[in-house]
Amino acid sequence: MKKHVLITGSGTGLGREAAIALAHRGHHVYATTQYKREAKLLNKIALIEKIPLKAFKLDIRNKSHRQLVHQYKIDTLINNAAIGESGSVAEVPLKKYRSTFETNVFSNIAITQEVLKDMVKRKEGRVIFITSLAGRMSIPFLSPYAATKYALEAIAGSLQAEMKRLSKKGIYITVSIIEPGLYATGFNQHMLRTKYKWMNKQSYFYSDIKRMKNKDNRFLRLFEVGRYNSIIEKYIEAVEANNPKLRYSEPKVQASFIQILRMLGK
Numbered sequence: 001m002k003k004h005v006l007i008t009g010s011g012t013g014l015g016r017e018a019a020i021a022l023a024h025r026g027h028h029v030y031a032t033t034q035y036k037r038e039a040k041l042l043n044k045i046a047l048i049e050k051i052p053l054k055a056f057k058l059d060i061r062n063k064s065h066r067q068l069v070h071q072y073k074i075d076t077l078i079n080n081a082a083i084g085e086s087g088s089v090a091e092v093p094l095k096k097y098r099s100t101f102e103t104n105v106f107s108n109i110a111i112t113q114e115v116l117k118d119m120v121k122r123k124e125g126r127v128i129f130i131t132s133l134a135g136r137m138s139i140p141f142l143s144p145y146a147a148t149k150y151a152l153e154a155i156a157g158s159l160q161a162e163m164k165r166l167s168k169k170g171i172y173i174t175v176s177i178i179e180p181g182l183y184a185t186g187f188n189q190h191m192l193r194t195k196y197k198w199m200n201k202q203s204y205f206y207s208d209i210k211r212m213k214n215k216d217n218r219f220l221r222l223f224e225v226g227r228y229n230s231i232i233e234k235y236i237e238a239v240e241a242n243n244p245k246l247r248y249s250e251p252k253v254q255a256s257f258i259q260i261l262r263m264l265g266k
Contacts, residue, residue: 006030009081011038013185018235023051032058060107076126084191085144104148129156133181181254184224
């Protein structure tokens with residue numbers, strides 16, 4: 001059964017790839033972007049490839065933008081939009097934590113609440129949160145981003161349990177989480193670079209900058225995955241499964257590694 005899917009943050013990266021892939025499978029995709037130029041490019045691709053995709057600008061932080069969702073019949077919401085910030089807990093300005101939580105957590109809750117209003121009336125729907133494998137363990141200098149993904153994991157789990165209660169009233173809304181690991185979209189490189197903004201000469205870590213940058217580069221070269229197929233398949237599975245799982249994780253090796261570290265108390 002073809003669905004009407006709204007996916008946020010689809011101007012770049014995995015969101016863009018997932019939007020195009022879902023449209024190629026015949027789903028009617030509303031691909032929202034942060035910038036008009038990104039929407040324009042996606043609409044051009046949709047025209048050339050003759051796929052049912054409509055792209056438009058929607059800033060999830062903007063209340064009036066979020067109201068746009070009521071113009072469409074949305075079977076599935078994919079909360080994909082996010083920003084990345086990194087740095088030391090001891091030094092990152094609180095405003096950076098606040099802005100990251102505003103986008104990655106509060107705005108995702110807000111647009112979910114809007115879409116749920118219509119889903120509850122229709123008595124069915126599907127909500128998918130894109131979190132991260134970084135939201136399952138603590139990573140030095142990554143807390144501004146990882147903490148928001150930890151939060152979404154908890155929020156999605158709670159929402160799933162709440163929606164199960166509504167099923168007793170004949171309202172069937174499923175909730176899933178997709179946890180991407182390290183994919184070479186450019187997002188990770190940008191996010192890791194942000195931590196050095198706060199490392200001036202007064203920083204506790206100023207003398208370690210060169211070593212840390214070299215470690216970052218080695219880490220990304222070793223673990224980043226260049227092909228997106230495995231994670232895009234999870235977007236598709238979460239949208240199309242008759243009984244979707246709560247959690248989907250890829251790449252498998254990275255997900256297993258993090259699970260082992262958690263079992264070891266890391």
